[in-house]
Structures are given as C-alpha cells and as structure tokens.
Amino acid sequence: xxxxxxxxxxxxxxxxxxxxxxxxxxxxxxxxxxxxxxxxxxxxxxxxxxxxxxxxxxxxxxxxxxxxxxxxxxxxxxxxxxxxxxxxxxxxxxxxxxxxxxxxxxxxxxxxxxxxxxxxxxxxxxxxxxxxxxxxxxxxxxxxxxxxxxxxxxxxxxxxxxxxxxxxxxxxxxxxxxxxxxxxxxxxxxxxxxxxxxxxxxxxxxxxxxxxxxxxxxxxxxxxxxxxxxxxxxxxxxxxxxxxxxxxxxxxxxxxxxxxxxxxxxxxxxxxxxxxxxxxxxxxxxxxxxxxxxxxxxxxxxxxxxxxxxxxxxxxxxxxxxxxxxxxxxxxxxxxxxxxxxxxxxxxxxxxxxxxxxxxxxxxxxxxxxxxxxxxxxxxxxxxxxxxxxxxxxxxxxxxxxxxxxxxxxxxxxxxxxxxxxxxxxxxxxxxxxxxxxxxxxxxxxxxxxxxxxxxxxxxxxxxxxxxxxxxxxxxxxxxxxxxxxxxxxxxxxxxxxxxxxxxxxxxxxxxxxxxxxxxxxxxxxxxxxxxxxxxxxxxxxxxxxxxxxxxxxxxxxxxxxxxxxxxxxxxxxxxxxxxxxxxxxxxxxxxxxxxxxxxxxxxxxxxxxxxxxxxxxxxxxxxxxxxxxxxxxxxxxxxxxxxxxxxxxxxxxxxxxxxxxxxxxxxxxxxxxxxxxxxxxxxxxxxxxxxxxxxxxxxxxxxxxxxxxxxxxxxxxxxxxxxxxxxxxxxxxxxxxxxxxxxxxxxxxxxxxxxxxxxxxxxxxxxxxxxxxxxxxxxxxxxxxxxxxxxxxxxxxxxxxxxxxx
DNA sequence: TGGTAACAGGCT
DNA sequence: GCCTGTTACCAC
Numbered sequence: 001x002x003x004x005x006x007x008x009x010x011x012x013x014x015x016x017x018x019x020x021x022x023x024x025x026x027x028x029x030x031x032x033x034x035x036x037x038x039x040x041x042x043x044x045x046x047x048x049x050x051x052x053x054x055x056x057x058x059x060x061x062x063x064x065x066x067x068x069x070x071x072x073x074x075x076x077x078x079x080x081x082x083x084x085x086x087x088x089x090x091x092x093x094x095x096x097x098x099x100x101x102x103x104x105x106x107x108x109x110x111x112x113x114x115x116x117x118x119x120x121x122x123x124x125x126x127x128x129x130x131x132x133x134x135x136x137x138x139x140x141x142x143x144x145x146x147x148x149x150x151x152x153x154x155x156x157x158x159x160x161x162x163x164x165x166x167x168x169x170x171x172x173x174x175x176x177x178x179x180x181x182x183x184x185x186x187x188x189x190x191x192x193x194x195x196x197x198x199x200x201x202x203x204x205x206x207x208x209x210x211x212x213x214x215x216x217x218x219x220x221x222x223x224x225x226x227x228x229x230x231x232x233x234x235x236x237x238x239x240x241x242x243x244x245x246x247x248x249x250x251x252x253x254x255x256x257x258x259x260x261x262x263x264x265x266x267x268x269x270x271x272x273x274x275x276x277x278x279x280x281x282x283x284x285x286x287x288x289x290x291x292x293x294x295x296x297x298x299x300x301x302x303x304x305x306x307x308x309x310x311x312x313x314x315x316x317x318x319x320x321x322x323x324x325x326x327x328x329x330x331x332x333x334x335x336x337x338x339x340x341x342x343x344x345x346x347x348x349x350x351x352x353x354x355x356x357x358x359x360x361x362x363x364x365x366x367x368x369x370x371x372x373x374x375x376x377x378x379x380x381x382x383x384x385x386x387x388x389x390x391x392x393x394x395x396x397x398x399x400x401x402x403x404x405x406x407x408x409x410x411x412x413x414x415x416x417x418x419x420x421x422x423x424x425x426x427x428x429x430x431x432x433x434x435x436x437x438x439x440x441x442x443x444x445x446x447x448x449x450x451x452x453x454x455x456x457x458x459x460x461x462x463x464x465x466x467x468x469x470x471x472x473x474x475x476x477x478x479x480x481x482x483x484x485x486x487x488x489x490x491x492x493x494x495x496x497x498x499x500x501x502x503x504x505x506x507x508x509x510x511x512x513x514x515x516x517x518x519x520x521x522x523x524x525x526x527x528x529x530x531x532x533x534x535x536x537x538x539x540x541x542x543x544x545x546x547x548x549x550x551x552x553x554x555x556x557x558x559x560x561x562x563x564x565x566x567x568x569x570x571x572x573x574x575x576x577x578x579x580x581x582x583x584x585x586x587x588x589x590x591x592x593x594x595x596x597x598x599x600x601x602x603x604x605x606x607x608x609x610x611x612x613x614x615x616x617x618x619x620x621x622x623x624x625x626x627x628x629x630x631x632x633x634x635x636x637x638x639x640x641x642x643x644x645x646x647x648x649x650x651x652x653x654x655x656x657x658x659x660x661x662x663x664x665x666x667x668x669x670x671x672x673x674x675x676x677x678x679x680x681x682x683x684x685x686x687x688x689x690x691x692x693x694x695x696x697x698x699x700x701x702x703x704x705x706x707x708x709x710x711x712x713x714x715x716x717x718x719x720x721x722x723x724x725x726x727x728x729x730x731x732x733x734x735x736x737x738x739x740x741x742x743x744x745x746x747x748x749x750x751x752x753x754x755x756x757x758x759x760x761x762x763x764x765x766x767x768x769x770x771x772x773x774x775x776x777x778x779x780x781x782x783x784x785x786x787x788x789x790x791x792x793x794x795x796x797x798x799x800x801x802x803x804x805x806x807x
Numbered sequence: 808t809g810g811t812a813a814c815a816g817g818c819t
Numbered sequence: 820g821c822c823t824g825t826t827a828c829c830a831c
Contacts, residue, residue, distance in 0.1 A: 007819080011820055020819040043818045045822045066819055120821090792814075814826080 003029050005073055006055035009042055010116060012101045014788035019054055023072040032056055032073075035081030035088055037116060039074045039172035048074060048170035050116025052106050054088055077174045082114055082367075084384060086421055093417060096777065099784055099799040100407030108407060109382040113176050113360035120144040121169040122157060128165060133157065144168070176360065181253040182223040184237055184246050186214040196245070206236050214245065223248065254361040266341035268313065269306050274298075278307045278449040283314040285425035286389050293416060295396075295441040296429040298451030299689065300660025301458065304429045305335075307451070308392045309342050311427065312373055316343070320389025320424070321372045325411055327398040328352055328377040330621045333599055336375060343373045350376030350383065353595060378403060381414040388422040391415050395621065396428035396437055397653055402804045410802065412437075431660070432653040432691055435698060439709040461631075461662040461669035463687040467678045468635075478578075479571050484632050484672045485578060491630050492582065492611055496667065498630040499623070500614045501658050502568055502588075503638045511538065511550065511563060518555035526757040532590065533569045543759040571634065572614055587615030620658040629669045631662040636675040636683055643754065644806050645707045648682040652694050655686035706746060708802070711769040714776070715803040716783065717753070720795045723762040727752075729795055730764040733783065737766070740779050745770040754807045761796075767806060 003024040009016055022040050024032050032038075034053050042049045051073075083091070083106065091105040098105070107115055122142040128134040133156055136142050136149075142157075149157070160166045188196060193211050200207050213230055227233060240246045271279060278296060285292045298304045312322040326335060331351045340347050348362045348371035365371045367384040374383040378401055393401070393415055401411040412428070419426040428437055428446065441448045454460070466481045480488075491498045510528040511520045520529045522540035529538035529547070537546050553561045563570065568588045575584060585605050592598040598618075605613045606625055613619060613628075639651050655673060663669020675683055685694040703710050716733065720726040730750035737747055746769040753763040770776065780799055787797035 004819095009818085011818080013820065015816090016818070016820085022819060040819085043820090043822055044824090047818095047821065049820085068819070070819055118820095808831085810828105810830090812826100812828085814824105816822105816824090818820105818822090 001059060002026065003032065004057040004059075004070070005032055005038065005053045006057070007038060007040055007051040007053055007073065008102050008106060009040060010050040010052075010103050010107075010118070011042065012103050014101075014785055017095075017101045017103070020051075021057075021066065021070055023070045024056070025072050028073075028076055031076055031079075033081050034085065035083035037077040037082060037114065037174070039077060039116070039118075041071050041074060045168070046170065047118070047120070047168075048172050049118045050077070050172045052083070052103070054092075075172070077116065077172070082110060082384075084386070086418070087382065087384060090382075090414070090417060090421075094407060094409055094414065096781075097413070098407040098409050098801060099780060100409075105407050105409075108379065108403075108409075111360045111363040112356045115175065117145075117173045117175065119146065119171050119173055121171060122161070122166045123169050124166050126165045128160065130156070133160070142166075175356075177357065179253050179255055179357065179361070180250040183220045183249050183251050184217075184223050184226055185220045185249065186218055186246055188214060188245055190215055190218065206232060207240075210236055210240055210245070220249075254365060255355070255358045263337050263340045263344075265344070266338065268310055268342075269303075271306065271310070272303070272453070272455065274451045274453065275303050275307050278451065279310045279314070281447065281449060282307070282311040282390070282425055282427055286311070286315050286318060286320070289423035290425060291419045291423050293419070293426040293428060293440075293446045294449050295433055295437055295446040296427050296449045296451065297431070297433055297438075297441075297691075298429070299431050299454060299460070299691075300657070301454040302431075302451035303455045304394070304431075304451060305338065307449075308394065308427065308429065309339065311390055312343070312392070315389030315424075316346070316372055318389050320387050321385045322374070322390045322392070323380070323383055323385055323388055323415070323418075324373070324375045324392040324394065325380055325401070325415065326375065326377065326394045327400050327621060329400070329618045330395060331375070331377060332602060332623070334624060339373065339375050346372045348374050348376075348383070350374065350380040352377065353598070355595075378411045381411040381418070388418060388424045390424055391419050391426045393426065393428050394430075396430045397432055397434040397649075399650075399804045402802075404800075404804070406798070408800045408803075432656050432694075435649060435695065435702065436709045438695055439699070458663075459668075460689050461659060461671050463659055463671040463673060463689070465678050465683060465687050466672055466674045468674050468676050469678075472676075479574055479634050480578065481672075481674055484674065487630055487632070487670060487672060488579065488582075488612070492579065494629075495627075496629045497605070497608070497610075497625060497627045498612045498632065499619055499628055499658075499661055500571075500612055500632045500634060501619055502571055502614065502616055503633065503635045503654070511561060513553035513555060513558055514560040514562060515558040516553060516556040518553050518561075520550060520554075524758070524760045526755050531563055531567070531569075542755065568614055568616065575612065575614070582612060583610040584612045584614055585610040587613060587619055589616070592618070617654065620654055620661070623661055626667070628661060629663050629667050630672070631658055631669065632672045632674070633658060634674055636673045636686075637677045637680065640677055640680060640682065642807060645702070645705060646804070648680075648698060648701070651680075652682040652686050652691075652698075655683065656689055656691070659686070659689065706769055711746070711771055712773075713802055714768040714770075714780070715800040715806065716766045716768070716780075717763055717798045717800070718750075718765075718787075718795060719761045719763045719798075720793075721761055722794070723756075725793065725795055726762050726764045729787075729790070729797075730766060734766055736783075737768070737779070741768070741770070741773060741776070745773055 005022045005024050006019040007022050008019055034055055036053050038051050038053055039048050040051050087109055091109060094105040095102040122144050124137050124140045193215055210232055213226060223237060241248050296304060315322045336349055348366045350362055366374055374380055374385055403409055415426055440446045466483055471481050488498055511531060520538055522529055522545050524545055525540055525542045527542055529540055532539050538549055539546050550561055552559055568586050572584050572586050585601050587601050636655055640647050659671045662671050681697050718726045718730050734747055734750055748767040750764045750766050753765050756762055
C-alpha cells in the first residue's frame with residue numbers, strides 16, 4: 001500500500017500552480033510528512049525540480065485530473081518539516097489573496113538558505129574531440145546551470161548531446177548548510193595526566209602545554225576557545241587526539257550575529273496610567289486567548305515600546321511566544337538591544353542585514369523553540385513560532401510592510417491571520433496610524449488604546465515652517481534658508497548635533513544642458529539618469545544601466561552641461577562650502593549599501609564623530625540621540641506633488657516622525673521644515689503635531705475622492721515590449737471588467753504608468769475601486785489565467801491588491 | 808525532402 | 820521553467 005505525496009513543484013507558472021501526486025518509495029513511507037522539501041522528476045526530460053509536500057495520502061486514489069502512471073519522488077531534502085501545518089495553511093490563503101503562485105508564497109516563508117535550486121549537469125560519456133569544449137568539463141562533468149556559457153557553446157553542447165557523446169543529468173541542490181564547531185573532550189583524568197607527563201620528552205613543550213590545558217579543562221570545550229587562549233594550534237590537538245588523550249567532536253552551532261556584544265539587562269520600567277491601562281487590556285486578551293486587534297496610538301516619546309515589552313513579558317509568563325514586527329529601518333542596534341536587554345537569549349532577530357547563513361540559524365532557533373520572542377522586519381511575519389500569545393506591529397503605518405513584488409502581501413494581513421489562528425491579540429502601534437487602521441478603530445473593529453502624553457511630560461519641540469518661496473524671491477539657489485543655516489551654526493557653536501532630512505522622492509541629481517535643455521535619459525527606461533559622485537557615473541535607478549558623466553552635450557555639443565537637482569551628495573557639498581569645518585555623515589541608499597554600513601554610520605554619529613547627520617527618509621525613524629537638538633527638513637513637499645492619493649498622509653507621517661527626533665533628553669529641541677507649500681494642511685497640521693485634525697480632514701478628502709478607507713483598491717498592470725500589445729490588451733480587459741463587475745465599482749484607466757517604460761517594456765495600468773465585489777477573487781483569477789496564454793507573446797499581467805503606490 | 812527555427816502543449 | 824514533439828518555411 002504505497003503512500004502518495006501531494007507536492008507543489010518549484011515551477012512558478014500558472015499552469016503548474018497546483019499539487020502534483022507522487023509515489024512515496026516504501027523506504028521513505030514513514031519519513032515523508034507535509035512541510036518537507038523534496039526533489040521530484042518533472043516533465044518528459046527526466047529533469048529534477050524541488051518541491052514542497054503539502055499532504056500525504058495513505059492510499060492511492062483515482063485522481064480526477066490525472067490517470068497516468070505516478071512517478072516516485074526522488075529524494076527527501078528534510079528530516080523534519082520546515083513548514084508546520086499553520087504555515088502551510090497560511091501559504092494557501094496568501095496565494096489566493098495576493099494572486100501569487102503557491103510555490104512563491106512557500107518560498108517567501110522559508111529562509112533563503114532553504115530555497116532549492118535545480119541544476120542541470122552535463123556528463124561526458126565519451127571523450128570530447130574539441131579541446132575548448134572538453135576544457136569546460138571537470139572530471140567529466142559540467143554544471144550547465146551554474147556555468148556562464150556563450151550562445152555558440154550552448155549550441156555545440158546541444159549537438160554533443162544529440163550525438164550521444166554527453167548526456168544530461170539533473171540534481172536539486174539543498175543549500176541548507178549547518179555550521180559546525182569542533183569541541184575538545186579530555187580523555188585523561190587529572191590523575192592520568194600526572195602519570196602521562198614523565199612518559200614524554202621534557203623538550204616537547206607543546207605536549208606539556210597541552211597537558212596543562214587539559215588539567216584545567218576537564219569538561220568539553222570549543223577548540224577555537226582553547227587555541228585562542230593558549231599557544232597551541234589545531235594541529236597539536238589533532239596530534240593529541242591520535243594519542244587518545246582527547247576526542248574531537250563536531251557540534252552544530254549557530255552563527256550568532258550578536259554573540260560578541262554584551263547587552264546590559266534592562267528592567268521593566270514603572271508605567272504611567274495610560275501605559276498601565278494599555279498593558280492591562282492587552283494582557284487581558286492574552287490570558288483569555290482573544291484574537292483582538294488593538295490600535296495603540298501614542299505620540300513619539302509616549303512609551304509605546306515599554307508597552308510592547310511588558311505585554312510580551314505577559315505572554316511569556318503564560319508560557320506562550322511573541323512576535324514583534326518593526327520596519328526594517330527601525331531595526332537599529334538601539335531597538336534590538338532594548339528587546340535583548342529585556343528578554344536575553346530568548347530573542348531571535350530577523351532582518352535583511354544578516355547573511356543567509358545567519359538568517360537560517362536564527363530561523364532554526366525559532367523553529368526548535370529555543371527562541372520565544374522574534375523581532376524582525378516584514379518577512380519575520382512568517383517566523384515559525386508555535387503557540388503565539390501576542391503579536392506586535394510597531395509603526396503600523398509604514399509602507400515597507402507591504403511587499404512590492406510577488407507575492408504582494410501586507411504583513412499586517414498576515415499577522416491578523418496568524419492572530420486568529422493562535423487566538424492571540426495583535427497590537428498595532430503608531431504615532432500616526434494609517435487611515436485604514438484608524439478608521440477600523442473608529443468602527444470598533446480594532447480596540448483603541450491611547451497614550452496621549454509624553455513620558456516626563458516633556459513638551460514636543462517647537463516646529464517652524466519656512467516658506468521657501470521667499471528664499472526663491474531673493475534669487476538664491478541654495479537649499480538652505482537663512483533661518484535654518486543660523487540654527488545650524490548655533491548648534492555647531494554649542495557642540496550639539498543636528499539631523500537634516502532630504503525628502504528624496506523625485507529629487508535627485510540629473511544632468512541638463514544649459515543651452516539646449518537636453519537631459520540625459522536612460523536608453524531603456526523613461527527616466528532621467530541619476531548622477532552618482534561616489535562612482536563618477538550616471539545610473540538608472542530602474543534597470544541599473546550605467547554610463548560615464550558627459551562633458552559635452554550629446555545633443556548640441558555645448559560644454560555648458562551641468563548638474564541639477566539636489567541629491568544628498570549635492571547638499572553635503574553645499575553644506576561644506578557654507579560651513580567649512582562641519583563634519584557630516586551622509587546616509588542614503590548609496591552610503592548604506594554595504595552590510596553593516598548603516599549601523600556603523602549611526603554608531604559614529606552617536607559617538608559624536610560628526611556634527612550633522614544628513615540623510616533621506618531612513619533617518620526619520622527610531623534614532624534617539626541625546627545631543628540632537630535640531631532637526632531640519634530641507635524639502636517637505638516633494639512628495640506632495642505626486643499623483644498619489646496617499647501623498648498628504650505620507651508627508652504628514654514623515655514630518656511628524658522626524659520632528660520627534662529633536663530634543664528627547666534634557667536639552668530642548670527645535671524643528672525647521674522648509675517648504676514651498678506652507679499652507680498645505682498636511683504641513684500645517686504636522687507643525688502642530690495634530691493627528692486627530694489631520695485624520696478628520698484627510699478622511700473628508702478620501703470620502704470625496706472615493707478612496708480608501710471608503711473604498712478598496714486593486715491595481716492591474718500589463719507590460720509588453722510592444723506598446724500596442726500592452727495597450728490593446730488593457731482596453732479589452734477594461735471592457736471585460738466593466739461587464740463582469742458591479743456598477744458601484746469604479747474602473748480607472750487603462751492609462752500608461754507614470755514611468756511608462758522600464759527596461760524596454762511598456763506598462764499600462766487599470767485601477768479598481770470597489771466597495772463590495774463578491775466575485776472579484778474569481779474574476780481576477782481568471783484575468784491572470786487568461787493572460788497566461790498570451791505570455792508567449794511577451795505580455796505580462798500582474799495584480800496588486802491594496803497597492804501602496806499608484807505611480 | 809531534409810534541416811532548422813519558432814511554437815504550443817504538458818508536466819503527477 | 821524547461822523539455823519535446825509538431826509545424827512552418829526555406830534551400831536543395
């Protein structure tokens with residue numbers, strides 16, 4: 001009675017997006033379980049692909065869709081399930097709701113190290129006459145997938161295969177590498193060592209030293225530790241092992257990214273009344289296992305983190321685990337240390353700064369129940385925690401919680417799903433909640449928890465709005481108003497620090513000819529190339545195209561071609577001319593690309609190695625330095641001009657957030673906001689830090705425009721190399737949707753996307769706004785299914801539910 | 808008619 | 820995504 005495994009194969013296409021049945025070989029019958037990775041033969045060529053077992057049936061049953069002979073699966077890649085039943089179920093739910101392939105959702109749940117890769121290997125059966133081709137093979141094998149072959153080489157190899165000189169072999173690579181460490185166990189007791197000593201020569205110093213070490217270390221020790229603390233080398237221990245003095249064993253170890261640092265333990269702080277009330281409400285829900293979502297609204301400095309920490313402690317006290325999500329950018333050492341300081345080794349941290357190996361190790365610690373608290377960015381929403389008692393999402397309004405490529409999921413939705421599954425409360429925290437969440441709190445779907453006061457009763461820093469139009473009238477092209485410049489000088493005199501934020505969106509350096517107005521553009525995309533002074537090149541931020549900076553205008557051959565705009569580089573340059581001795585740390589996508597660079601820059605700033613921290617949005621969150629008394633926003637309104645209904649919300653959130661960075665300790669702070677729209681409500685209300693008012697005003701705007709939270713949205717994008725193909729298909733689709741969807745649903749478009757061409761593909765989009773559309777799931781699934789057939793003609797269709805950006 | 812290139816169908 | 824069998828087209 002053979003078992004049958006239901007397998008999702010690692011072939012991300014519409015047609016293969018369903019389980020396939022495989023025979024389980026009898027020797028694996030007891031070993032195969034749902035949630036394990038396997039290697040299976042797929043297709044006629046006998047190629048091997050990776051797959052995930054999602055179910056095991058006891059008995060062969062007649063399958064309604066397939067009547068052929070089942071193939072046996074080739075290999076089992078795991079000894080224990082890497083996805084538990086909860087996560088398997090979640091992957092299914094996520095796939096249907098985000099219109100993603102099941103295998104893609106499964107892959108995003110696993111650490112990268114567990115992603116299988118299938119390789120095609122060419123094996124030489126006879127000697128190859130051509131010397132060049134023969135040279136490609138090592139030991140009669142060539143990894144066709146990994147090798148970078150020229151088209152003519154591929155062609156010639158195919159001919160060799162046809163004539164039977166080589167044949168193809170397939171293998172599925174399992175990249176999960178467990179790090180091991182050698183441990184030393186003394187085989188001699190202290191008494192025996194005394195006996196052994198006279199038997200070795202007196203001048204065998206290394207052996208004598210080794211015996212000294214063994215005398216003091218009778219318990220097993222890591223080899224690395226012993227070689228570090230003595231003059232002995234690995235070879236001395238291997239020699240000792242040969243003599244039978246010690247045994248060497250390999251033990252599994254974790255790559256602990258925080259191992260070296262000692263983190264000071266922190267104790268629970270005394271809560272003020274509002275905090276205590278919030279903790280009590282959350283703790284109540286944990287104890288009664290109620291999946292109640294809470295919206296914790298508190299201004300910067302009102303002590304939200306302490307509420308999280310004490311609620312997590314309550315979950316742990318119940319013998320449960322806790323999951324805490326923070327935006328990637330807020331995962332600073334400061335934040336991580338705070339959680340680690342409270343919960344110590346029980347904490348696992350997941351973020352993009354870790355190497356694949358480190359991530360895998362943290363993941364395994366969670367999976368093996370060695371970590372009960374998980375802190376991480378978006379993808380940590382899938383942490384393999386069992387028995388979750390509490391889920392926290394800090395800065396719930398952050399757009400980075402939505403993944404902008406497939407699967408296009410929002411971590412908040414994932415958390416709410418998991419909370420239901422585990423009967424655990426969810427705490428969504430923010431100083432400036434998203435309108436969607438706040439509206440849900442209004443309707444009682446989320447329970448509202450308020451922290452209206454700052455700890456220490458500290459007043460919020462005064463915010464000055466500077467009208468940059470005045471500056472423009474004075475005919476200066478400077479990025480700095482006189483007021484802001486004076487404030488900066490004052491900090492320099494006092495030895496205090498400043499933070500300057502540049503709203504990067506749509507605001508980078510480009511090259512333009514002053515004679516003919518020519519702007520250097522990307523040959524593949526409809527965007528201007530961006531100047532990068534660090535590499536001295538012009539780069540395209542969409543396709544990666546790179547070229548040298550022109551000295552002569554390619555259009556009119558004038559030499560008057562120069563730089564425009566205001567990237568952080570240019571601002572830094574201007575700052576150095578205005579304030580010659582100033583020390584600046586620049587923080588943007590370019591300076592933080594390298595692993596650990598982000599942490600290093602922040603540490604340097606914290607250690608007062610610079611006077612000014614100049615950066616993009618990434619500096620708005622989570623920084624807390626006592627000597628920062630000035631925060632300046634150079635261009636508050638660049639985002640306001642964007643054709644996106646969330647522009648005001650984003651601007652308000654950003655300004656409110658960055659203002660909170662000034663004067664958090666005993667020194668009072670000051671905030672300057674430079675803008676060309678000083679009368680805009682988002683800026684005026686951010687100045688007053690009045691979220692409540694902003695919420696009311698913005699809700700009115702959304703109501704007028706039929707936008708979220710009054711309507712749901714979906715974005716359908718089609719792209720093709722031929723602009724006409726994309727456009728024509730989208731016009732057809734719009735007609736189709738009009739016929740199938742209800743009258744209350746608004747169909748906007750199709751329109752070309754604001755960047756109509758990226759990487760030589762043309763993009764068209766349709767936006768759906770709907771209130772109630774019971775068949776939407778089916779209709780959109782069919783849209784994708786139909787599009788599959790046209791993919792060969794180069795058409796790609798994508799669906800994004802509740803997109804965070806419409807441009 | 809043979810040889811190749813482009814295409815459509817199917818994968819358990 | 821990749822493999823294969825089929826078809827279309829051209830040179831002979």
